[in-house]
Amino acid sequence: MTVAARKTTDFVARAREGWGEAPDWVIVLAEACATTTQAAVAKQLGYSASAISATLVNSYRGDVGEIAERVRGLLMAAEVECPRKGRMNRNTCLQWQAKPFAPTSSDRVAMFRACRSGCPHSKLKGA
Structure with a gap:
């Protein structure tokens, strides 16, 4: 019995x-999929897969911009300047x-507020 490759x-x-002319983040995403799964x-x-x-x-009907941001942060090591914490990875x-809001620590409360009070990197709508 042979096992099919x-x-x-x-x-x-x-x-x-x-995509035709695929953006850089799409190529990085494709290469990551080829490297692992x-x-x-x-x-x-x-x-989801x-x-x-x-x-x-190029047929995803959801927020492709969000996927692009996550790829840039996780796979391309993109960083942003957080007004509260300084330089951090985009995924962080x-x-x-x-x-969500949780009064478990003063840092968590401060970050919740910072992300919702005009941070230029915030993706939150109407925050």
Whole structure:
């Protein structure tokens, strides 16, 4: 009995097919999927594998900008200047923005307020 070889996907080729002139972050995303697995990259980014697949072929109907920000932060080591904490990874910034209010520490309260009071990196609408 022979074991069939698993067909490998050329994620970069799929991205170029779907996007034509693919943005840099899409190529980085495709290369990351080729290095590990699409499911592993999706989990790291906080998305489903199907969302990442759709993004790679330019058919994702959700917030592509959010995926781009997460790719830049996690896979491209993009940094921002936080008004409260100084230089930080973009993904850390996004994680702080996503945290609900919790009076568990003065730092957490201060960050909650900072993310919602005109921070230029905040993605929160109407905050």
